[in-house]
Amino acid sequence: EIVMTQSPATLSVSPGERATLSCRASQSVSSNLAWYQQKPGQAPRLLIYGASTRATGIPARFSGSGSGTEFTLTISGLQSEDFAVYYCQQYHNWPPYTFGQGTKVEIK
Amino acid sequence: QVQLVESGGGVVQPGRSLRLSCVGSGFTFSCCAMHWVRQAPGKGLEWVAVIYYDGSNEYYADSVKGRFTISRDNSKNTLYLQMNSLRAEDTAVYYCARVLTMGWFDPWGQGTLVTVSS
Numbered sequence: 001e002i003v004m005t006q007s008p009a010t011l012s013v014s015p016g017e018r019a020t021l022s023c024r025a026s027q028s029v030s031s032n033l034a035w036y037q038q039k040p041g042q043a044p045r046l047l048i049y050g051a052s053t054r055a056t057g058i059p060a061r062f063s064g065s066g067s068g069t070e071f072t073l074t075i076s077g078l079q080s081e082d083f084a085v086y087y088c089q090q091y092h093n094w095p096p097y098t099f100g101q102g103t104k105v106e107i108k
Numbered sequence: 109q110v111q112l113v114e115s116g117g118g119v120v121q122p123g124r125s126l127r128l129s130c131v132g133s134g135f136t137f138s139c140c141a142m143h144w145v146r147q148a149p150g151k152g153l154e155w156v157a158v159i160y161y162d163g164s165n166e167y168y169a170d171s172v173k174g175r176f177t178i179s180r181d182n183s184k185n186t187l188y189l190q191m192n193s194l195r196a197e198d199t200a201v202y203y204c205a206r207v208l209t210m211g212w213f214d215p216w217g218q219g220t221l222v223t224v225s226s
Binding site: 032034036042043044045046049050055087089091092094095096097098099100101102 | 143152153154155158167168169170203210211212213214215216217218219
């Protein structure tokens with residue numbers, strides 16, 4: 001099973017600033033990585049797939065990078081609606097599909 | 109628009125059974141693999157099971173293998189999760205999700221809460 005580890009657990013950022021979230025895989029997942037955003041009481045929403053491709057309707061301030069075992073989600077110019085929990089997920093080697101434990105982006 | 113709607117959650121005693129449903133609309137339901145993913149209260153996401161587009165294959169997380177069964181009825185655009193021998197640790201919001209091509213989940217349903225408690 002591929003273990004996904006996200007850091008930090010919580011990130012405090014001021015509106016308008018940049019947030020950088022990390023995700024590490026226990027073995028290479030190539031570019032088979034997705035990022036999701038989840039707000040309280042809501043289902044997760046796909047942001048990024050293929051490590052760097054934005055899903056339909058996702059603003060350009062969200063960008064993904066990385067391959068192999070190290071990945072980054074960058075949110076440039078944080079807006080109020082971006083404060084949420086973010087999860088990475090690998091789909092390179094399954095079953096099982098595995099998620100990171102999440103990074104909470106909170107208002108500083 | 110593409111939509112998934114789950115139902116069937118509720119409060120159930122340990123050892124009992126429950127069946128969840130997920131109805132898809134706005135897309136050709138038979139096109140795609142379908143998954144169940146769960147989230148325990150205050151916790152992260154845990155993949156539960158997948159069924160291929162035609163029902164030919166199923167895979168499960170070790171935590172539910174032998175107790176849960178995923179199935180689908182493409183004529184009714186409906187995905188199911190039969191949950192037997194439920195345990196307290198199965199308490200979670202259960203989401204259904206579509207996988208269109210590779211392995212990313214999009215979209216997700218709104219979720220249905222299952223509470224296992226005596």
